[in-house]
Amino acid sequence: MSNPLLQQLNDLEQEFETKLNDLSSDTDKLTQAELLNFKSYYLGKKGALSEILKGLKSVSPEQRKEIGPRANELKDKFLNRLDRELKGLEINEINQKLASKKIDTSLLERDLALDQFAGAYHPRNLIQREIEDVFLSMGFEILDGPHIEDEFHNFEALNIPADHPARDMQDTFWFDKSGNDSEQSGHLLRTHTSTIQVRGMLSRKPPFRFIAPGIVFRCERTDASHEMVFTQLEGMMVGEDISVGNLIYFMKTILKEIFKKDVEVRLRPGFFPFVEPGFELDIKCLICNGKGCSVCKQTGWVELLPCGMVHPNVLKAGNIDPEKYNGFAFGLGLDRLVMMKYGIEDIRHLQSGDLRFNTQFKAY
Numbered sequence: 124m125s126n127p128l129l130q131q132l133n134d135l136e137q138e139f140e141t142k143l144n145d146l147s148s149d150t151d152k153l154t155q156a157e158l159l160n161f162k163s164y165y166l167g168k169k170g171a172l173s174e175i176l177k178g179l180k181s182v183s184p185e186q187r188k189e190i191g192p193r194a195n196e197l198k199d200k201f202l203n204r205l206d207r208e209l210k211g212l213e214i215n216e217i218n219q220k221l222a223s224k225k226i227d228t229s230l231l232e233r234d235l236a237l238d239q240f241a242g243a244y245h246p247r248n249l250i251q252r253e254i255e256d257v258f259l260s261m262g263f264e265i266l267d268g269p270h271i272e273d274e275f276h277n278f279e280a281l282n283i284p285a286d287h288p289a290r291d292m293q294d295t296f297w298f299d300k301s302g303n304d305s306e307q308s309g310h311l312l313r314t315h316t317s318t319i320q321v322r323g324m325l326s327r328k329p330p331f332r333f334i335a336p337g338i339v340f341r342c343e344r345t346d347a348s349h350e351m352v353f354t355q356l357e358g359m360m361v362g363e364d365i366s367v368g369n370l371i372y373f374m375k376t377i378l379k380e381i382f383k384k385d386v387e388v389r390l391r392p393g394f395f396p397f398v399e400p401g402f403e404l405d406i407k408c409l410i411c412n413g414k415g416c417s418v419c420k421q422t423g424w425v426e427l428l429p430c431g432m433v434h435p436n437v438l439k440a441g442n443i444d445p446e447k448y449n450g451f452a453f454g455l456g457l458d459r460l461v462m463m464k465y466g467i468e469d470i471r472h473l474q475s476g477d478l479r480f481n482t483q484f485k486a487y
């Protein structure tokens with residue numbers, strides 16, 4: 124005996140397929156609302172599938188057993204098909220939205236003026252970061268210290284007593300000593316980052332190694348290689364059996380990492396009350412290639428990296444036993460290093476705040 128409901132279900136499947144294909148053939152016009160209407164027409168409570176199933180009452184139990192699974196199969200099939208169509212529609216809508224919001228990146232290239240407003244690191248910061256990375260990789264800490272110092276940290280603890288002529292070489296800006304505020308007497312703007320040697324020694328136990336970059340202040344006449352506010356990078360390593368060989372190794376490492384090529388240097392004796400022996404490490408002037416210019420004061424060499432073995436009196440001031448420990452220290456002139464690296468012929472450009480100067484340097 125033929126099963127009329129089964130025939131109706133087969134016809135419904137055919138009809139569903141044909142109509143859905145017609146609808147989805149034009150995805151640009153098809154909307155979600157149309158698809159949802161379509162769904163409720165076939166699968167809703169009063170939809171075509173439910174209507175056919177109302178006829179179950181009038182068929183034999185054997186026929187009913189055939190129709191149940193077939194109806195469920197159709198329902199799943201319709202749902203899957205509609206689901207796929209809806210997803211396709213969503214993606215299509217997203218793509219359309221994206222297309223309408225497309226950014227034309229070529230605009231930035233054409234409008235060069237915008238480039239001026241893009242941030243850029245100051246060349247000094249670029250070099251400072253590089254040096255910090257090199258020293259961090261060699262186990263050094265990075266320390267900081269106050270710009271306003273007292274005489275103890277700036278001079279006395281560094282073996283420069285009040286009447287020492289070395290104080291004249293670092294004339295600076297003093298806070299009013301004559302005022303009633305006794306707290307302020309003997310305070311000054313630090314003349315070098317060597318103050319952090321003292322702070323570093325007093326706050327840690329040997330062995331230790333650190334660097335300390337920062338600005339310093341001196342009452343100077345400015346010229347192509349001298350500023351009143353400039354930057355130094357101090358370094359100190361204290362332990363047992365530290366030698367001049369260790370010192371030279373670290374100095375060479377900085378220069379190799381920064382210049383990425385061989386640069387000519389010379390080491391000569393230098394006097395600083397806080398080191399013994401003391402050295403001046405000069406670099407062959409890269410502005411004039413040693414021929415002589417205003418940066419190197421016609422000598423062909425630029426004073427860059429004074430250094431030496433820490434004086435026993437300095438270790439004592441830092442509560443370190445000089446019989447047991449020794450060490451080295453250096454005070455790199457960061458601005459001059461930047462000048463040599465980038466071929467800047469006047470230190471005053473660095474503080475000029477001129478965007479045409481500052482934006483020329485990019486991280487590498």
Ligand code: FA5
Nearest residue numbers: 315317349350353426427428429430452453454456459
């Ligand atoms: C010092 O300041 C010592 N504290 C350095 C030191 C540290 C020596 C540890 C030994 C051990 P000096 O005054 O030479 O030294 O300055 C150090 C470097 O700072 C110089 O080599 C130079 O590169 C830079 N420098 C000095 N004066 C100026 C200035 N007015 N403008 C720009 N750079 C300067």
